[in-house]
Amino acid sequence: MNLEKLIHSIKDFSGIRRKWSISEIIGSLKETLNYGSVDIIAAFGEDSAVFKIPEIDEHYFLIAMDGMWSKLVEANPELAGYFSILVNANDIYCKGGRPLVMVNNLGINNLNNGKRVISGIVEGCKKFKVPMIGGHLHPDDNRLSLAVSVLGMVSHNNVILSSTAEAGDKIIMAIDLDGKFNEQFVYAWDTTTHKTSKQVNTICHTMNEIAEKNLLTSAKDISNPGNIGTLGMLLETSGVGGIVNVDEIPKPRGIPLERWVKAYPGFGIVATTKNKNSDEILQIFRNKSINATICGEIITEKKLILRFERKEKLLFDFKSDKITGLKKNEDLI
Known part of the structure; x- marks a missing residue:
């Protein structure tokens, strides 16, 4: 698949389109934050x-x-x-x-x-x-x-928000690749049903270990918009942009790229960190058998740019495009 077709496929993905109305729906709820x-x-x-x-x-x-x-x-x-x-x-x-x-x-x-x-x-x-x-x-x-x-x-010293990425941060994707797609739902990457409770919770608690060391500047759970779409939501709410090397996103062998970037795994995290912390974070994930890579960098310009096979193209310009439409300092605390 070439980069142009991949971008068109992501933009048209229902997992992203289903997020479009969020900002319009919650508009009237913001005043309730003053109560209680x-x-x-x-x-x-x-x-x-x-x-x-x-x-x-x-x-x-x-x-x-x-x-x-x-x-x-x-x-x-x-x-x-x-x-x-x-x-x-x-x-x-x-x-x-x-x-x-x-x-x-x-x-x-x-x-x-x-x-x-x-x-x-x-x-x-x-x-x-x-x-x-x-x-x-x-x-x-x-x-x-x-x-x-x-x-x-x-x-309160350990909380990780998804609205606090900063220009210059490295983008990390950490995904449990030990799984398979559900037969009924083509994008559901099941990584838990075949594991014991102890194995599942050991993986989940990886985020507690990282949080206790204050190694991340932001993080978000990979959900229905897929790994690139979830990163887009993190960029939106942080008021920044990012450049992603698609080839560096952790991916199982034999899975088509177009399907994988839309997958929502049983455990998957999109995160940002200062460069000095990146090696330690990758090692913590890998110690728990979670595939993790540095796959990009946060930029000041509010755009999500994809690099793939030596080409570079714009996916979202958040001045005109949206996923959720939520903006830093307007819709967030």
């Missing part, structure tokens, strides 16, 4: 929002929610339940935190389908060692639906 008695550290645009309870000095709390894609829930209720735990746990770990508890909102069109979702949730909770402590049931919905929310905690 907690101190909000970071809100919209982060994998999980970060807040501080004034009476608790040493820790921030993290909170996130993910709604499961309707096509996934309807096609495979068990997998949707399992994934709802995975994605929420990842939203906390990528902040350098640890998930504490989860709750769910489940709508069912028949009891059997509801039980299938719950069985997947139980498997996910067993795997990631996080309790599901409550929720809400719609027993007479006209279709199956699921959303899960997670509460986590992180030392």
